[in-house]
Amino acid sequence: xxxxxxxxxxxxxxxxxxxxxxxxxxxxxxxxxxxxxxxxxxxxxxxxxxxxxxxxxxxxxxxxxxxxxxxxxxxxxxxxxxxxxxxxxxxxxxxxxxxxxxxxxxxxxxxxxxxxxxxxxxxxxxxxxxxxxxxxxxxxxxxxxxxxxxxxxxxxxxxxxxxxxxxxxxxxxxxxxxxxxxxxxxxxxxxxxxxxxxxxxxxxxxxxxxxxxxxxxxxxxxxxxxxxxxxxxxxxxxxxxxxxxxxxxxxxxxxxxxxxxxxxxxxxxxxxxxxxxxxxxxxxxxxxxxxxxxxxxxxxxxxxxxxxxxxxxxxxxxxxxxxxxxxxxxxxxxxxxxxxxxxxxxxxxxxxxxxxxxxxxxxxxxxxxxxxxxxxxxxxxxxxxxxxxxxxxxxxxxxxxxxxxxxxxxxxxxxxxxxxxxxxxxxxxxxxxxxxxxxxxxxxxxxxxxxxxxxxxxxxxxxxxxxxxxxxxxxxxxxxxxxxxxxxxxxxxxxxxxxxxxxxxxxxxxxxxxxxxxxxxxxxxxxxxxxxxxxxxx
Amino acid sequence: xxxxxxxxxxxxxxxxxxxxxxxxxxxxxxxxxxxxxxxxxxxxxxxxxxxxxxxxxxxxxxxxxxxxxxxxxxxxxxxxxxxxxxxxxxxxxxxxxxxxxxxxxxxxxxxxxxxxxxxxxxxxxxxxxxxxxxxxxxxxxxxxxxxxxxxxxxxx
Numbered sequence: 001x002x003x004x005x006x007x008x009x010x011x012x013x014x015x016x017x018x019x020x021x022x023x024x025x026x027x028x029x030x031x032x033x034x035x036x037x038x039x040x041x042x043x044x045x046x047x048x049x050x051x052x053x054x055x056x057x058x059x060x061x062x063x064x065x066x067x068x069x070x071x072x073x074x075x076x077x078x079x080x081x082x083x084x085x086x087x088x089x090x091x092x093x094x095x096x097x098x099x100x101x102x103x104x105x106x107x108x109x110x111x112x113x114x115x116x117x118x119x120x121x122x123x124x125x126x127x128x129x130x131x132x133x134x135x136x137x138x139x140x141x142x143x144x145x146x147x148x149x150x151x152x153x154x155x156x157x158x159x160x161x162x163x164x165x166x167x168x169x170x171x172x173x174x175x176x177x178x179x180x181x182x183x184x185x186x187x188x189x190x191x192x193x194x195x196x197x198x199x200x201x202x203x204x205x206x207x208x209x210x211x212x213x214x215x216x217x218x219x220x221x222x223x224x225x226x227x228x229x230x231x232x233x234x235x236x237x238x239x240x241x242x243x244x245x246x247x248x249x250x251x252x253x254x255x256x257x258x259x260x261x262x263x264x265x266x267x268x269x270x271x272x273x274x275x276x277x278x279x280x281x282x283x284x285x286x287x288x289x290x291x292x293x294x295x296x297x298x299x300x301x302x303x304x305x306x307x308x309x310x311x312x313x314x315x316x317x318x319x320x321x322x323x324x325x326x327x328x329x330x331x332x333x334x335x336x337x338x339x340x341x342x343x344x345x346x347x348x349x350x351x352x353x354x355x356x357x358x359x360x361x362x363x364x365x366x367x368x369x370x371x372x373x374x375x376x377x378x379x380x381x382x383x384x385x386x387x388x389x390x391x392x393x394x395x396x397x398x399x400x401x402x403x404x405x406x407x408x409x410x411x412x413x414x415x416x417x418x419x420x421x422x423x424x425x426x427x428x429x430x431x432x433x434x435x436x437x438x439x440x441x442x443x444x445x446x447x448x449x450x451x452x453x454x455x456x457x458x459x460x461x462x463x464x465x466x467x468x469x470x471x472x473x474x475x476x477x478x479x480x481x482x483x484x485x486x487x488x489x490x491x492x493x494x495x496x497x498x499x500x501x502x503x504x505x506x507x508x509x510x511x512x513x514x515x516x517x518x519x520x521x522x523x524x525x526x527x528x529x530x531x532x533x534x535x536x537x538x
Numbered sequence: 539x540x541x542x543x544x545x546x547x548x549x550x551x552x553x554x555x556x557x558x559x560x561x562x563x564x565x566x567x568x569x570x571x572x573x574x575x576x577x578x579x580x581x582x583x584x585x586x587x588x589x590x591x592x593x594x595x596x597x598x599x600x601x602x603x604x605x606x607x608x609x610x611x612x613x614x615x616x617x618x619x620x621x622x623x624x625x626x627x628x629x630x631x632x633x634x635x636x637x638x639x640x641x642x643x644x645x646x647x648x649x650x651x652x653x654x655x656x657x658x659x660x661x662x663x664x665x666x667x668x669x670x671x672x673x674x675x676x677x678x679x680x681x682x683x684x685x686x687x688x689x690x691x692x693x694x
Binding site for chain 1: 615616622624625626627628629630631632634635637638639640641642643644645648658659660661662663664667678681685688
């Protein structure tokens with residue numbers, strides 16, 4: 001890899017940090033952490049030791065000796081660990097990558113390509129500051145975790161690392177986009193077209209949207225109120241059995257079914273009202289507008305939240321609805337985003353309550369799509385698998401409960417409902433691949449439609465469980481960047497042949513999207529390695 | 539398509555064996571502690587023997603099966619993995635999607651000269667894709683080949 005390394009950039013003091021010039025070449029050799037790291041780590045481990053010793057220090061008697069032994073064992077393990085960790089830790093920066101070698105028992109050799117580095121954070125806690133040390137955290141777009149941590153290096157070294165990486169990054173990438181978002185910039189990330197002026201929701205719409213949502217928040221509120229007032233249950237029972245409520249209680253005892261029904265009704269009403277209130281608090285005055293390459297939104301009654309989302313951070317769209325909302329043609333639009341900052345990763349509501357054409361208009365500047373009329377359905381065996389799964393769950397549950405309470409067997413009368421659910425699960429599950437977008441829809445009570453653009457595909461999966469294999473079925477899943485949500489756009493239970501063909505099509509389309517950007521020579525390199533590994537003994 | 543290195547069988551056997559050993563010791567401790575209470579469901583030692591036998595059987599049966607279904611290939615544009623005894627999974631990792639790469643080795647793997655390649659992507663559910671059971675040098679070779687590709691990819 002020596003031939004195509006760019007020349008060592010000359011770093012001068014002119015780029016802001018104001019410290020002495022740095023020689024990047026010296027960072028190409030393996031470097032150690034600052035020796036004071038040992039002191040820092042030792043001091044940090046002391047409180048644990050102190051707590052272990054605390055009983056012994058207070059009453060140095062027979063029972064406390066065990067703590068002394070534990071403390072000694074801790075010392076015998078922890079101290080060499082600190083030294084070994086320091087001893088094994090190496091890092092270096094080449095013009096192409098940051099390399100970190102670490103690990104006491106499990107040795108790890110990590111290569112982070114320079115252009116994949118999103119941010120370098122320098123952190124100094126109190127003790128580290130006293131020792132003149134700094135912790136360097138290197139983030140890539142991979143996960144919410146920090147991918148590279150150097151703890152600790154000296155403060156000038158921390159700044160030098162940051163500068164060297166920046167200079168190398170500028171060297172490598174003339175296009176600013178390359179250093180930015182992890183996946184490619186889409187051709188659609190243009191300006192907002194005039195007809196898409198955004199979206200604002202009237203108060204009436206916000207209230208209406210709440211009416212379709214139920215919230216169980218009131219239960220939490222009731223519980224926290226109970227905790228706050230901490231009432232005496234006996235006093236309440238006494239008050240209830242003595243007071244004016246007595247006739248009501250006897251009536252309730254006379255008609256248990258009616259009481260249960262009324263209670264359920266009350267609970268539903270409460271959760272409905274809470275849903276409206278919560279929704280109002282969250283989405284009051286919802287407004288969404290565009291700037292070139294960006295989306296802004298602002299909403300909230302008491303806490304007003306404002307958000308800016310660059311289009312290129314949007315990885316996928318998620319449309320959500322429930323049977324009732326869908327009946328009246330209402331949808332929610334969520335964006336799956338991925339950013340420099342772990343805090344920006346996740347899901348953003350772009351339209352809490354809108355018609356499908358409004359949602360398509362909102363999405364047009366960043367990820368245009370048109371929801372297909374019909375979806376390809378999965379194998380009908382999907383219904384059977386869902387039915388079997390839920391029936392087994394129901395059987396287990398009722399059998400378990402029946403050990404204590406025999407009437408639990410009556411819950412098996414719900415089996416026709418399970419059948420209906422399974423049939424609906426099959427009917428609602430489907431996919432469409434248009435060549436540009438993969439649409440996956442799923443869900444009975446919570447209906448999801450995922451819109452996955454080809455240029456944001458990350459990793460492709462084809463899975464078949466033991467039971468699926470018996471029925472000749474497979475599931476297909478295409479991963480996109482972001483945070484793992486509760487539900488994923490897995491296409492369940494396709495006939496094996498169809499699944500394989502779909503996976504091939506998806507991957508071929510993905511490759512075609514990037515075709516033309518192939519660097520010459522890379523293939524040859526891989527081939528060479530492959531032939532070498534082919535020769536190696538197994 | 540390459541199989542894993544056969545030495546990984548021993549690594550898996552050892553790791554499973556350690557779990558089995560802990561389970562056996564736990565059962566034994568339970569039996570000894572309850573020996574004189576007279577409420578052991580089975581004659582003394584039998585439960586421990588059963589747990590031990592089950593553990594040994596697992597150690598013998600599971601690793602070869604797991605080994606049989608592991609396959610990998612580094613192709614010009616993707617890393618392809620196939621694995622899974624019960625849940626069979628095929629994975630295509632496009633090399634251009636790789637964020638960074640680890641080669642790591644734990645104590646047991648070190649004894650057998652093995653290492654594992656860990657591929658990190660930005661995918662929500664694929665932030666770590668692990669290819670175990672490679673000779674350490676082979677893992678490094680694979681990493682270098684993949685690294686070469688992702689680094690030459692300018693448009694990320």
